[in-house]
Amino acid sequence: MDKDKIDKKDHILDVAERVFSELGFDGASTRTISGEAGVNMAMLNYYFGSKEGLFLAVFKRKIISFQDLLKNIGSDGSTSAWNKIEKYIELYTQRVVTNNCFQKLLYQELSMQRRGELSDQITDILMKNVSEIRKILQDGVKSGEFNKNIDIELVIATIYGTKNFIVNSPQLTSKVLGYDIQNDKLLEEKFKPRIEAYLKTLLKSYLMNEHDNTTK
Amino acid sequence: MDKDKIDKKDHILDVAERVFSELGFDGASTRTISGEAGVNMAMLNYYFGSKEGLFLAVFKRKIISFQDLLKNIGSDGSTSAWNKIEKYIELYTQRVVTNNCFQKLLYQELSMQRRGELSDQITDILMKNVSEIRKILQDGVKSGEFNKNIDIELVIATIYGTKNFIVNSPQLTSKVLGYDIQNDKLLEEKFKPRIEAYLKTLLKSYLMNEHDNTTK
DNA sequence: TTGCATCAATCAATCGATTGATTAATTTTG
DNA sequence: CAAAATTAATCAATCGATTGATTGATGCAA
Secondary structure (H helix, E strand, O other), rough: OOHEEEEHHHHHHHHHHHHHHHHHHHHHHHHHHHHHHHHHHHHHHHHOOHHHHHHHHHHHHHHHHHHHHHHHHHHHOOOOHHHHHHHHHHHHHHHHHHHHHHHHHHHHHHHHHOHHHHHHHHHHHHHHHHHHHHHHHHHHOOOOOOOOOOOOHHHHHHHHHHHHHHOHHHHHHHHHHHHOOOOHHHHHHHHHHHHHHHHHHHHHHHOOOOOOOOOO | HHHHHHHHHHHHHHHHHHHHHHHHHHHHHHHHHHHHHHHOOHHHHHHHHHHHHHHHHHHHHHHHHHHHOOOOOOOOOOOOHHHHHHHHHHHHHHHHHHHHHHHHHHHHHHHHHHOOOHHHHHHHHHHHHHHHHHHHHHHHHHHOOOOOOHHHHHHHHHHHHHHHHHHHHHHHHHHHOOOOOOOHHHHHHHHHHHHHHHHHHHHHHHHOOOOOOOOO
């Protein structure tokens, strides 16, 4: 049946996502992945063409599912721009908790810039996410809700960057914060509400207070 | 002469640093490194014991030079806390321009956590920088110059994270900003002053404006 | 039977590492 | 000092292991 095939592919993708996240692209061999997935090695190439094809398939499935969630926020015309930003922050910090292993992998890959074709595709997909939040910010400026002097692109860099710094260097961050970021319970209960409140306060004060960007 | 040997080892380290930065630990083969350095493959093992030994040597050399750069901005008691933050931002954004290749490698390694001993050393070094800026922020709060509700640790994450996001994913950032971040001239002339002004405005509005961290 | 799914076996390529031989430099010895 | 002995530096060649990929045989459902 066709359903079985899809389920099997999905199972392989689940395992591959985990193993890639744990060991990186190079560290994860096709033998390890197929072994842990309980399928024959040749099936990976049969289904996905190549190791890189499998890697790309993992990313496609993941990022597109995130993108669908985003579209709903931007298209809601009834709420204010700031409300959308708050929703975005909540959605984003939730991803940190549930998906931080894969998030690490994603930005590792983007940082490497090996496999140029793959980097291009990841960049393209992420750009759609960026465009979503950029539009929210632009609308907020246009409506007068946000300060007109804000640097929209760097605001995006701050949201992504603050989260990435914490997720991608958990050892350092744990030392800075004083508790273990890699502990799922602490991450969910202590860290998540903290960064959520912080990002809201930080962005609110920057986006909505008066400040002059032109000095120096 | 002894000088020649040191120069040669240093030259190998120069090349290794570049190649590792470009391709990562796994992506950089010993053949590539020795080839680009113009030495025989066996020399890498002869001098550094193993590939990992070479990798560690690259970091050791760099970390030593890092410690020299640690400046005591915080020790200047004559200026305000905000003035110190501004100085810190300027110093930090300068490093983006001059060292961004190795910075990438450093945070990749910190992210991977594959060579635990090395991760520990990197973390220790970075913690010294963190302690510097944390003290400045604490002093600012104590003197009433900064809002007492600020989240000091996450402010640090924002400064580091915003910069790292841009440096470590130049392809994405270039697309977001609309110009090539990997072009040294544009990086220096267009991007550096921009992120400098942005970080100052962002932090000023958060640190010095009134806001309530307790809501929600 | 026909076509897709699955498998063990095997492929060529590349990896890091090591070998033994050779040369260059240094030290010891007479 | 100079010849001999020793050590350090360098090289081409090759090692075994592992990699991603492919093959041809086999099973199986339609």
